[in-house]
Amino acid sequence: MMGHFDYLAPKTLAEALGALQDRGSGAAVLAGGTDLLVQLKQRKRDLSCLISVGSLPELKGIRKTPDGMLSVGAATPLGEIVSAAGLSREAACLAEAARKVGSSQVRNLATLGGNLCNAAPSADTAPVLLVMEAGARIAGPGKERVVPLEHFFTGPGATVLQPGEILVAVEIPQAPAGFAASYIKHSVRRAMDIAFVGVAALMVPGADGAGAARVRIGLGAVSPTPMRARKAEAALEGQPFSVELAARAGEIAATECSPITDLRASAEYRREMVAVLTRRALVAAWESAQGGAAR
């Protein structure tokens, strides 16, 4: 019940980019298909050609570059990301969020690139990548560029990707020593559910140990795109950390976001949850950073 389309499985990135250009607007990239095939079956999209990126070596795998960056191929299944948690602390943070997507069956198919390019405001890997200030490596006809993830999303289901472009990898810079991050997903079910609200927090303790030198807060499902809560971050940076302060930051984050009311939750409830869960995510990150410092 998906209509008819051509299916192409190029062997190299160059071949894929060529095909994408040739086929024009009726073509789309197919990764795990866990969003795209559902949209086709529900007839939300009408496509004449699917170009699989599943076998492009350039888009596969997780590796550390010599400069300490973690590069995750866009076509890497989330399940593989979960298994690679031991690679680095950055990898562990991404794995924590990836683990919360769908179910193991879904994670075996679903890719990181698909999660980001589908650009759902609730995409579970987005908030944690935002707080780690990841970049999106994008290949287009004849050129590559890197876009900070914060500028990658332009609206629900929309990204900076131009026709003919493919997301190649997500690049996570090495985080400052002593950092810790957390991700809290709030949904009705503990698996196979979409977040009402997702909150990621990253903290880098300051030299005095009393407060955070750097704080990053990422929010999901509460604005047209996954977003950073910069005012809340600013309220914490350089201040002695306390639960009260984290709660205040939560209140600020709640005013920064712009949630909507839909089938899953009301805007009011989402806003309240941003306050609560931001506080909890901050406390969790802080405590984990303290634990890390003690080791």
Add this chain to the structure above:
Amino acid sequence: MPDFSVVGRGVTRLDARAKARGETRYLGDMSLPGMLHGKILRSPHPHARIVGIDCRRALSLAGVKAVVTGRDLPPHKYGYLVQDELILARDLVRFAGEEVAAVAAVDEDTAQEALDLIRVEYEVLPAVFEMEDAMAEGAPRIHDVERNIASRVVINRGDVERGFQEAHLVMEDRFTTQSVHQGYLDPVSCITRWEDDGSLTIHGVTQAPFIQREVMAASIGLAPEQIRVIQPAAGGGFGGKLDQKVWVIAAVLARAAGKPVRLILSYEEELTAGRPRVPLVIDLKMGFARDGLIKAKDTGILADNGAYCSYGPGVISVASHRSDSLYRYPAVRCDAKLVYTNKTPTGAYRGFGNPQVHFAVESLIDRAAVELGIDPAEIRLRNAVQKGEVTIHGWVLKSCALDECIKQAMDASAWKEKRSRLGPGRGLGMACMVHVSSNRASYRPFDGASALVKLEGDGGAVLTCGEVDFGQGNFTAYAQMISEELGIRPDQVKVLPPDTSISTFGLGSSGSREIFIGGGAVRLAARDARRQLLNEASVLLGSSPDELEIEGGIVFPRGNREAGRSIAEVAREAVYRGRGLGILGRGTFDPGSELPDAGKYGNISGCYTFACHVAEVEVDPETGAVKVVDYVAAHDLGRAINPAGAEGQIEGGVAQGIGFTLSEELVSREGRILNHGLLDYRIPTPPDLPRIRPILVEEDDPVGPYGAKGLGEPPQNPVPAAIANAVYDAVGVQFRDLPMVPERVAAGLAGRSPKGRPGKGAA
């Protein structure tokens, strides 16, 4: 309790291996030569007049073999209890999702494409979605009945007014329950084929092949016997497969196309146009003496029927009085109304009205206990009915282990140590339940079952009957019964799914009747086969039947096993000596239930079952998330034929109950279901479930086979109240509206109702 060799022992289900290996062939795996694929066009409007339908473009699409609309069909009505539906709408549609036309084509894609080419012109009519609005003066009439009231049940027994006057405490509140889908994995489906002689063959899963055939026959102008229903392997039903108009649509498509037609609903169709649970609004008032004894109860029920009746009238009948046989009520009154609205028709779902009402009653009792300063377990023990009693509605309790269930659930859950003594946000809650095991009122002529057990030349046995295993495992229990009686292994028994042209008549799987009634017949058929076997063997062995014994597949004179003959040999001989007929045991069983009178007085079932559940929860006071962390479910089931199967029934029922309580809800706006996918219709997944600890409380029932009673529906009944009471214990707020999703709980804890979400409000 007497001991048995196979009955009462955990046995691997006959179908377990194939199911675990993915080898079971469900309807979706089957096809017939030349078979076409059917699809249904549904109304987008909740209430509209059909001005015209133009099928020409659809008919001219390559691959389309038939298009059928309501105007192509004779105007026979369809319906189980009330015939208020057409096979396909003619002039009016009454809910968004109603069947308007159907297409048969060479494949599903073509059929789907053809649906898009059918032009239907509608004139939209004013619609009503709330029951109060539907009953209001001047409301649009959905059917030709006063105030859109489809059915009404009034119960009045004892002096309710005096009871309230004498009461020390009177509690009153409104409880609401939502519409939930049965959630089976295997959607409603069938393959229909017209035979050369004009009869109709249907392959499809139904819980009641013989009843389904009667209803279908009336709606397409056939005699029931002209329809042959053959059951394939079934992937669940839970009440949802007691009413399948889809089969009739597939039949008319097959007739129009002159080819077999397969029709399988999508899950979107299941969720928008299935037959989900009837939502109730329950106004409950109860009076209690100072010592907690119940003095009187008064209930007002509004039941949202949706656009057609299906099983609605039966559901409100159950809702009106079934829970009254749990305690010693001196006086009860109930006024239950079933109201038509322009929404998806509702129907039968595990418990049939009972889970909804138990939620209300068991919640209010808990609050009364707290008000009176009595332990909630104690107030239940004080009111509990006992074996040997006749309840307020004339139900005769030949067995009853309610007390024992309460005590065992208390012990297992550490009730005394934990209730009201857990840390902040944690609590323990209890709820009890009563249920029937068969329902004399559901099919008036008869409340029994029959079975045939044929002995095979290899020493095995074949069972045929009109009963259904839609996944519960009762066929394995039947095999155990036959194995017990005949001295063969359970895996030597083959249980054939019903085929209405071959099986003896049966009512099928509803009303928790399959072990108690179906099993009753199977046991007697097996005994008859044993009697015949001994007779045959006595001729071969030259000794009288009562000197013979059977063990390990051998029939032998007592004390002389060497002289014995194998069952296989005796059965083979019997075939020749009987000129082919062989050993064919017959059994029929009727539990002696009686049809209640117009006021619902009468011993409606052959036995009654009881249970006590205790839930332990953790409530997140900020997010409103409720997590069930432990769950004990003690069930009075007479005797477990297959304890592993009984535990599975309890675990499954509790899991479904947790979904009903915490996450599942068909949300509609203006009559249209918004969450028509399984992502937003949230059936719990394994991480959402606690450890469920079943307790089998076994006290033989004098009527049931081997003392067994029914366990199909009961495990879901107490769940919502057990959880709501645990939340009450944890946070001091009692939630009266299901489901208790986080947003609603958070709002309730903050002392306000949630805003802005579609669907109903109020914490």
